[in-house]
Structure formats: C-alpha cells, structure tokens
Amino acid sequence: MVGTHAIKNGNLINTENAVVNIGRRDVQFSFSVYESLRIVEGRAVFFEDHMKRLESSAKGIKMKNSFCADEIDKWIKLLIKADDIDRATIRIYLVGGVDLFITASPILAYPDSYYENGVITYTYKGERLFPQFKTSNLLMSYIALEDSKAKGGFESILENRDGCLLEGTRSNFYALKGDELYTANDELVLSGVTRTRVLKIAKDKGYKIVFEAPKLLDIKKGLYDEAFISSTSMATMPIKSIDEYVFNSNFKQTMDLHILIRKLESKD
Numbered sequence: 001m002v003g004t005h006a007i008k009n010g011n012l013i014n015t016e017n018a019v020v021n022i023g024r025r026d027v028q029f030s031f032s033v034y035e036s037l038r039i040v041e042g043r044a045v046f047f048e049d050h051m052k053r054l055e056s057s058a059k060g061i062k063m064k065n066s067f068c069a070d071e072i073d074k075w076i077k078l079l080i081k082a083d084d085i086d087r088a089t090i091r092i093y094l095v096g097g098v099d100l101f102i103t104a105s106p107i108l109a110y111p112d113s114y115y116e117n118g119v120i121t122y123t124y125k126g127e128r129l130f131p132q133f134k135t136s137n138l139l140m141s142y143i144a145l146e147d148s149k150a151k152g153g154f155e156s157i158l159e160n161r162d163g164c165l166l167e168g169t170r171s172n173f174y175a176l177k178g179d180e181l182y183t184a185n186d187e188l189v190l191s192g193v194t195r196t197r198v199l200k201i202a203k204d205k206g207y208k209i210v211f212e213a214p215k216l217l218d219i220k221k222g223l224y225d226e227a228f229i230s231s232t233s234m235a236t237m238p239i240k241s242i243d244e245y246v247f248n249s250n251f252k253q254t255m256d257l258h259i260l261i262r263k264l265e266s267k268d
Contacts, residue, residue, distance in 0.1 A: 001015050001103065001104060001105055002083060002085055002088040002104040002105055002106060003015075003079075003082065003083025003084070003085060003104060004083065005079060005082045005083050006018035006079070006101060006102060006103045006104075007075045007076075007078065007079050007100075007101065007102035007103075008099065008100070008101055009067075009099060009100055010071060010074075010075050012078060012079070012082055015103065018101050018103055020095055020099065024095075024096070026095060026096030027095060027096075030135070030136045030137045031061070031063065031095070031096055032093060032094060032095040032096065032135065032136040033054060033057040033058050033061065033063065033094050033133065033134055033135050033136065034054075034091060034092060034093045034094065034134060034135075034136055035050045035051075035053060035054045035091070035092045035134060036089055036090070036091050036092075036232055036233075037050045037089070037090050037092075037193075037232060038087075038088075038089060038090075038107060038232055038233070038265070039076075039080065039085055039086070039087060039088040039089070039090055039104070039107070040087055040107075040265060040266075041086060041087070042080055042085065042086050044073070044076055044090065045232075045265045046193050046232075046265070047069075047073060047076075048069070049193045049196070050092075050193055051069040051072065051073075053134060053191070053193065054092060054094065054134075055069075056132075056133065057133040057134045057135060058094060058097060060130060060132060060133040061130060061133055061135060063094070063096070063097040064097040065094065065097050066097055066098055066100075067094070067100050072092065072100070072102070075102055076090060076102060079102055079104060083104065085104055087107045088104040088105060088106065088107050089104070089105050089106070089107050089108055089233065090102060090103070090104055091103050091104075091105065093136070107233075108233035108234075109233075110233075110234065110237070114154070114237060115237060115238065115251075115255060115258065116251075117240060118237075118238040118239050118240030118241070118247065118249075118251055119153075119154035119155060119229075119237060119238070119239060119240055120152060120153045120154055120240055120241050121148065121153055121154060121155045121156065121157050121168070121229075121239055121241065121242050121243075122147065122148040122151050122153045122156055122157070122242070122243055123156070123157050123158075123159045123165065123216060123242060123243055124143075124144035124147055124148070124156045124157070124158055124159065124169075125158075125159050125160075125161075126140050126144060126158050126159075127158060127160050127161075127166065128140065128141065128158065128167075128190075131166070131167075131187075131188055131189050131190060132186070132187060132189070132190060132191065133190070134190055141156075141169035141170065142169075144156040144158065144169050145169040145170070148169075155168045155169065155170070155171060155229060156168065156169050157173055157229075157242060159216055160188075160213070162215075163215050163216050163217055164184070164213035164214065164215055164216075165184075165213055165214050165215070165216055165219070165242075166184045166188055166189050166213050167184065167189040167190065168229050168231075170231055171192075171229035171230055171231040171234060171237075172189060172190070172192045172194070172195040172198070172229060172230045172231070173189075173214075173227070173228075173229055174198070174227065174228055174229070174230070175214040175219065175224040175226070175227045176207075176224060176225050176226040176227070176228075176253055176254075177223065177224050177225055178225065179206060179207055179208060180207065180208045180210050181199075181202045181207045181208070181209055181210065182210045182212055182213070182214050182224070183195075183199070183209070183210075183211065183212075183213070184211070184212075184213035185211045185212075185213070186211070188213065192230065192231060192232070193232060194230045194231055194232055194234075194235065194236075194261060195230055197261055197264060198230050198236060198257060198261065201257055201260050201261065201264075202257060205256075205257075214227070216242070216243075219242055219245055220242075220243070220244075220245045222245075224247075225247075225249060225253070226238065226239075226247060226249045226251060226253055226254055227239040227242065227247060228251075228254040228257075230261075235257075235258045235261040235262055236254050236255075236257045236258040236261060237254070237258070238251035238254040238255065
C-alpha cells in the first residue's frame with residue numbers, strides 16, 4: 001500500500017481497518033463495483049470519466065449509489081494529503097451501495113521491454129457476466145489470467161462462443177489492419193476510460209474504427225498487422241503473440257497511440 005491510511009464513507013482510517021463483514025449478503029454475493037485510477041503528481045487522472053463509469057456500473061446492476069462524485073473527489077484529496085501521495089493507483093470500491101472504500105497502492109508500471117518487444121498472450125474461452133459494468137465478479141478473469149501466467153503469458157484474451165476475441169481479463173483488445181482498427185462492440189465489453197481515448201485518438205489520426213471483434217482464426221491466418229491491449233495502467237501495450245501466433249511487427253502504430261495517451265494524462 002501507499003501510506004498508512006484509507007477512506008471509508010468519507011472517514012480517514014488506518015488501512016488495516018478497511019474491511020467488510022463477511023457475513024453480509026452483498027459481500028458474499030460480490031454485489032459490488034469498483035474503479036481504479038491513477039494519481040500523477042498528486043492529482044487524479046480522468047477523474048470525471050471514472051466517476052461516470054462507477055455510476056453506470058452501479059445502475060447497471062441495480063445498485064443504489066449513496067455517494068456523489070464531489071464527495072469522492074474530496075475524499076481522494078483527503079487521502080492524498082494524509083499520506084503525501086504523489087503517484088499511486090487509487091481503488092474505489094463500492095459495496096452494496098452503502099459502503100465506499102478508497103485505498104492507494106503503488107502505481108502500476110511495466111518494463112520498457114514490454115513495449116519494445118510486445119507481450120505474450122493466450123486465449124481463454126469465456127465471456128464476462130455483465131461485460132459493460134466494472135463489477136467485482138472477477139472469478140473467471142482470475143482463472144483465465146492465472147492460466148496464461150502458467151504458460152508464461154502476460155495477459156489472457158477472452159474468446160467467445162463464436163471464436164471472437166473480445167477483451168483481456170484486465171484490458172481492452174484491438175487489432176490493426178492497415179488503416180483500420182478492429183475492436184468489439186461496446187455492449188460486449190467494458191468500455192474502458194482508456195479505450196474511449198484510444199478510439200478517439202485513432203479516429204483523429206485517420207484510422208477507420210470497425211466495431212467488430214477480431215476472430216482468433218483470422219489472427220492465426222495473419223490477416224492483422226498488429227494487436228494491442230489497453231488499460232489505465234498500460235495505456236496501449238503491443239502484443240507479441242496470441243497463443244502460437246507471433247506478429248511480425250515493430251509495433252510502431254501501437255506505440256504512437258501509447259505516446260499520445262500518456263500526453264493526454266499530463267494535460268487532464
């Protein structure tokens with residue numbers, strides 16, 4: 001963790017006291033939603049977008065949210081001040097709509113080699129429950145990611161019953177073919193805060209956005225030039241391989257998008 005404090009319902013508490021009662025029905029059934037955002041130079045990046053998605057996730061699973069964005073903003077600033085936080089990953093965890101926790105952990109960073117050489121991924125057959133919402137129902141994602149790690153992979157890409165690659169367990173997924181960028185329809189995946197910016201930047205750079213999830217079979221036929229994943233922590237990260245298929249690419253297109261995403265963070 002970063003520092004020694006957390007927030008519960010607006011109150012500054014010691015991190016070890018940021019706990020929930022396991023006997024609660026909403027806890028047992030993972031009736032909760034969350035957001036993870038970056039603190040850079042002591043400020044929350046893309047805060048408004050994360051709050052909109054937190055509210056959307058809560059409404060999507062019919063959870064009443066007892067907290068407003070202005071309160072959460074004030075509480076994040078309280079935590080930043082209490083622990084003198086400059087850089088961190090902030091997690092906002094809303095349980096049952098009645099308890100809201102804010103914790104800070106070291107900001108996620110990845111080796112330069114991941115961006116220079118791309119990362120290894122493996123596919124996993126499965127589709128998330130309520131894919132449009134960021135819920136804490138993460139069992140399948142956990143198993144899929146552990147399956148990939150056991151094979152030496154960095155991420156697992158979820159493949160649906162039709163053989164389409166939808167998203168990663170902790171990322172959005174894209175494939176590039178010339179000046180066309182392919183990605184799943186919004187209703188099939190979590191519309192990430194970074195994903196929204198990736199699509200806007202790509203469109204501004206002249207890419208045609210095709211909302212069509214790439215098929216694994218077409219990936220293995222070599223029909224795409226590059227593939228990449230995105231998330232708050234990664235920005236855009238190139239994929240070296242999917243299962244046994246290895247991309248023959250220098251990842252220039254992906255890295256151009258990556259640089260522009262990071263520049264947006266500094267302007268927010």
